[in-house]
Amino acid sequence: MRTAAIVPAAGRGDRLGPGVPKALRPLGGAPLLVHAVRALAQAPSVELVVVAAPVDDVHTVERLLADFEWGAEVVVVAGGVDRRQSVAHGLAALPADVEIVLVHDAARPLAPSELAEAVAVTVRTRADACIPVVPLVDTVKQVVGDQVVRTLDRSQLRAVQTPQGFRRSVLAKAHAWAATADPAEVATITDDASLVERIGGCVVTIPGAPEAFKVTQPSDLLLGEAFLTRRRADGARA
Numbered sequence: 001m002r003t004a005a006i007v008p009a010a011g012r013g014d015r016l017g018p019g020v021p022k023a024l025r026p027l028g029g030a031p032l033l034v035h036a037v038r039a040l041a042q043a044p045s046v047e048l049v050v051v052a053a054p055v056d057d058v059h060t061v062e063r064l065l066a067d068f069e070w071g072a073e074v075v076v077v078a079g080g081v082d083r084r085q086s087v088a089h090g091l092a093a094l095p096a097d098v099e100i101v102l103v104h105d106a107a108r109p110l111a112p113s114e115l116a117e118a119v120a121v122t123v124r125t126r127a128d129a130c131i132p133v134v135p136l137v138d139t140v141k142q143v144v145g146d147q148v149v150r151t152l153d154r155s156q157l158r159a160v161q162t163p164q165g166f167r168r169s170v171l172a173k174a175h176a177w178a179a180t181a182d183p184a185e186v187a188t189i190t191d192d193a194s195l196v197e198r199i200g201g202c203v204v205t206i207p208g209a210p211e212a213f214k215v216t217q218p219s220d221l222l223l224g225e226a227f228l229t230r231r232r233a234d235g236a237r238a
């Protein structure tokens with residue numbers, strides 16, 4: 001089954017602070033987007049990577065990505081006004097013969113290619129949709145204003161990462177629902193798996209990876225540099 005990956009990369013990175021769009025900010029000497037595309041292209045199942053770039057930066061991103069040998073076809077499309085629409089633009093650009101789709105944030109640059117492959121294999125062999133998850137390490141409370149309403153049972157909660165994987169038909173149906181549903185409801189939905197849940201689809205989980213953390217605020221770049229330093233040291237020893 002032909003597998004492709006969509007990389008939503010059109011966000012501004014407001015929480016990271018002023019600067020170029022987040023996907024183009026450097027980590028260990030290369031833009032976040034380059035790390036993310038490299039990991040996907042190195043996953044054996046992935047034959048095509050579609051990047052949804054900021055509308056004003058499509059040509060910049062095309063030129064940036066053309067400088068590398070990827071081992072998979074890489075194409076760039078214009079992103080949308082939010083993450084969901086960027087993924088929808090990527091979906092619209094997929095060739096008809098793609099049957100499995102990974103969706104992976106450019107903002108998770110260090111997710112291992114082994115994780116992408118594990119997600120793809122899970123969808124190929126036993127699921128309509130698969131997401132990597134990690135347990136919560138903090139106690140979690142529901143709060144209104146500054147008042148605690150209740151403490152949640154964290155043993156049943158998981159933090160969700162990307163790449164998320166889907167049968168293409170299921171992801172397309174979920175996005176078609178979102179395109180016609182109440183915009184207020186859709187605006188509360190923050191990942192593709194939630195869209196699939198919303199149409200009654202079954203989503204399975206596999207263990208995520210610490211390296212698949214999301215770069216959201218400035219301290220996350222420090223964490224990323226530390227992971228890269230360790231990765232390079234491990235590579236030099238091997």
Ligand SMILES: Nc1ccn([C@@H]2O[C@H](COP(=O)(O)OP(=O)(O)OP(=O)(O)O)[C@@H](O)[C@H]2O)c(=O)n1
Binds near residue numbers: 010011080107
């Ligand atoms: N219109 C948008 C908004 C977000 N994204 C992508 O969705 C992923 C997850 O979004 P997030 O981490 O929230 O990125 P930003 O929207 O850039 O961050 P912020 O909310 O701080 O501006 C990122 O890879 C981002 O580039 C996208 O493709 N198109």
Ligand SMILES: C[C@](O)(CO)[C@H](O)COP(=O)(O)O
Binds near residue numbers: 161192
């Ligand atoms: C898709 C995601 O990374 C899964 O955890 C997350 O929902 C993106 O959230 P953001 O607020 O758009 O960064």
